Amino acid sequence: MNRSGGLAEVRRIGRRVEWLGRRARRSHRLAFVALALTTVVFAVSSLVWQTLVPASLLIIPLVLGGLLLRFRELVALTGITVTFGAYVVLSRGLTLPRIGFVLVLAVIGWIMLTNAKVRSRLGVPGTRGESMLMELRDILTAQGELPPLPAGWLAEVAIRSAGGSTFSGDFVVSTTRGDVLEVALVDVSGKGIDAGTRALLLSGAFGGLLGVVPEEEFLPSANRYLRRQDWDDDFATVVHVAVDLRTGNFDVRTAGHPPAIQFDAWSGRWQTRDADGPLLGLMEAPEFSVNHGQLKQGDALFLYSDGMVETPLRDIGRGTDRLAGAAERLVAQGFQGGADVLVDAAGGPGDDSAIVIIHRTALG
Template structure:
């Protein structure tokens, strides 16, 4: 038996089915006509061969309609299916159950219409709304990817949303220009899906500002953008770092965000890079201080969100020490893969957690 040939045939069928589904999503009239025809043919078969064709067959086009049709088309299909199903059932012998099937078919139709009505508020039919959310999630993830760095440098990031959601209120934007690396880790108020939509909006805006405005103007410009949104109680915290990839000199600025921490490879000590700056979106013309330092060969700089260090039972200071303790174990491996390990080890389960590691590799 040719197993590879059978698998290839299955793949071809799968591709054809996927293509038909995509075409049906684009052509709602064609999908409506096909499902209506399926309903009528299924009803005719049910009348002709009542013992061989189950009346429950009519549920299938109804469920497919909930995935492919616009709201009005779905309502029309549901009413036609309910009428056809009732006629088929009533035409069968009286000893067969009737009322139960009609009731079940009506409940299924109500569930499908209710779900479609919620999606129709987005102006997109069927599962296109879910597909849009997936595309937005992928966009947010792609924007958080760190750029490729020259030899001698390495960077990594990891983000985990509260409750296992795919959307997070934490996000990362970064860019390189000439020999300057800029990274901003942003924490939007709220968590999970509630903060995900605002995070998506801000990630596009902050990503556009980063590398375009001067380093010292990034946080003021981001604050002005948030002020224009006129969000009542929403705000964002940011830690922004600019690193000269030739000399290792860097400057850290924060807006209501936990400070960065630096690992000094020469002394083996950890240093907190404290700066002062208000939350974004609350003040008209805030000032943001800068904390300057240098990454020598072997050093590393850590940016993280409050979900990594703060819990209801633990303040930021103790949480920062705990994070440094976990990161200490990664020194021997050069912090490779450390972002994911630290999020798993130190991230709080009830809050979004994010971390960025910038490491200057030791000579040789």
């Protein structure tokens, strides 16, 4: 009982601290007053109990201020902390270690001020900027989730960013319109964090277009939107597929993207679905051809980014054969969980990698 009561008390204290943290992020003036008072308490305590309370405790409110306060409030807190720290330490005598501590405290304050000044230019004080990035990352991840499909169909997506970043230049948007599933796999120029901001912008725009404009107008509409951004030499490649979930008929269109590949369960063969089209954002009014096909029971269609098949030492043709060979080993299990397996097996470590699998199961 005592142990459970102690755990309950720890949880209660944790919730209280979390609430105070949220309150401090909302009320910067309250946070400044609390941190300034904490600095004074630490300084006085260090003067009175020199052996029990180290002066280095003054670093704690300074670092917290760098996370919670606006720039002007942080400047005031830095001045208070350095002043009290210098008085506490140097009152014990002018020695090199004590002078060094004051200098270290001033350097830490300067680092906190530099970071706060960058955030102040964005108008996002404290840790709110990091929270916004996490929310945007979650939005991009949520938009990449495929919609639920009727019995007899399986669809999976897996995306891995270069360098282990949570932001990727590859993203997926999808929707269902009646009995038609539309999926677009987009690869923005660049990789990792460098392409992540453009991917966030385009994912919202392309997701809004998908399912609203006719399927044959999706790529031209996306190209017009990208042209309006005036991103100099930046571009995007796209593979777009529309699948009729009743008949299995599908149309594939690409814009500078590697072709889709289809697994034919009846013959056991792999077939590329070429549909030539120029990169998005480079031409004013490009034309995009279409490749028609059908997914029979047991068939599967693979959409993938160039990070899955192309490396500096391997061209796209050889990479596509290697990807098909890796996917061949998944046929027996019906491609269940195959997207993650293929990204790990074929994805290049130096580039963003993404794959979408649309499988019409044999038990449909």
